[in-house]
Amino acid sequence: MGGTMTLEPVAESRCFEGRVARYRHRSEVLDCEMTSGIYLPPQAERRPVPVLYWLSGLTCTDENFMHKAGAQRVAAELGMAIVCPDTSPRGTDLPGEHESYDLGSGAGFYVNATQAPWSAHYRMYDYVVEELPAVVESRLPIGPARAISGHSMGGHGALICALREPRRYLSVSAFSPVVNPTEVPWGQKAFSHYLGDDPADWREWDACALIRERGSALPLRVEQGEADGFLGEQLQPERLAEACREAGVTLDLRERPGYDHSYYFIATFIDHHLRYHARALGIG
Numbered sequence: 001m002g003g004t005m006t007l008e009p010v011a012e013s014r015c016f017e018g019r020v021a022r023y024r025h026r027s028e029v030l031d032c033e034m035t036s037g038i039y040l041p042p043q044a045e046r047r048p049v050p051v052l053y054w055l056s057g058l059t060c061t062d063e064n065f066m067h068k069a070g071a072q073r074v075a076a077e078l079g080m081a082i083v084c085p086d087t088s089p090r091g092t093d094l095p096g097e098h099e100s101y102d103l104g105s106g107a108g109f110y111v112n113a114t115q116a117p118w119s120a121h122y123r124m125y126d127y128v129v130e131e132l133p134a135v136v137e138s139r140l141p142i143g144p145a146r147a148i149s150g151h152s153m154g155g156h157g158a159l160i161c162a163l164r165e166p167r168r169y170l171s172v173s174a175f176s177p178v179v180n181p182t183e184v185p186w187g188q189k190a191f192s193h194y195l196g197d198d199p200a201d202w203r204e205w206d207a208c209a210l211i212r213e214r215g216s217a218l219p220l221r222v223e224q225g226e227a228d229g230f231l232g233e234q235l236q237p238e239r240l241a242e243a244c245r246e247a248g249v250t251l252d253l254r255e256r257p258g259y260d261h262s263y264y265f266i267a268t269f270i271d272h273h274l275r276y277h278a279r280a281l282g283i284g
């Protein structure tokens with residue numbers, strides 16, 4: 001995968017002696033053009049560097065994290081690339097695709113849809129786990145040592161990627177993740193459209209269910225603001241804590257008084273996560 005694909009730079013700026021860029025490519029998996037944000041630290045001018053894949057949340061594009069998280073300074077210091085995929089296929093026009101913020105465009109939920117019309121394009125899991133890494137790792141100075149993190153819907157995405165593909169990632173973390181999508185409104189809405197009406201088919205895309213069924217040798221690190229407006233209805237990190245306790249999985253859940261769901265929260269703690277991943281990637 002990724003063999004003949006071109007990666008076209010559409011914007012580039014120097015940043016902390018490295019460069020932050022947007023690259024466009026044709027995705028065969030999603031059957032559309034996609035754009036990703038990529039930070040390459042200065043060390044990448046001399047050798048391939050380890051990489052953090054960042055999965056953003058509902059309504060985001062590839063740009064939110066690069067613009068708002070303030071991760072580039074420490075990524076430059078550590079010698080870590082950051083790859084930010086978009087949050088759904090783009091340029092498509094399926095029925096209902098652009099009508100609500102929590103379904104369709106900007107809301108791919110990092111699953112492989114099985115239901116028409118979504119299944120023609122909405123295969124974000126295969127895209128972020130296989131196709132995009134194959135493309136960027138073959139065309140840019142990015143090595144195969146991978147970590148993964150994300151926010152909210154993207155925190156759910158990071159957790160399920162690492163839980164389903166533990167050999168692909170050396171570490172995983174999440175900010176304000178949707179930990180049990182099969183039991184909360186955001187997940188139930190998206191999964192019923194993408195995966196069909198039988199909740200039994202949703203479990204392989206749910207972090208709590210995956211932990212109970214497969215365990216995890218990788219420890220999980222989660223940052224959660226206690227003043228997050230989505231906490232009680234959509235996030236419920238206590239469900240993840242219970243699943244980890246029952247399955248004997250290590251969870252470092254850091255609950256932060258006063259912090260909400262915004263990128264101000266992410267910006268406050270992103271350095272801790274970058275250094276955590278750097279240690280697992282062998283550059284910390």
Ligand SMILES: N[C@@H](CCC(=O)N[C@@H](CSC=O)C(=O)NCC(=O)O)C(=O)O
Pocket residue numbers: 056057058059060064068101151152153154261262263
């Ligand atoms: N109804 C709101 C919800 C959008 C929102 O809060 N999006 C978050 C992620 S929520 C879970 O996945 C986000 O990251 N927004 C982008 C940002 O830059 O803050 C709305 O439509 O605004």
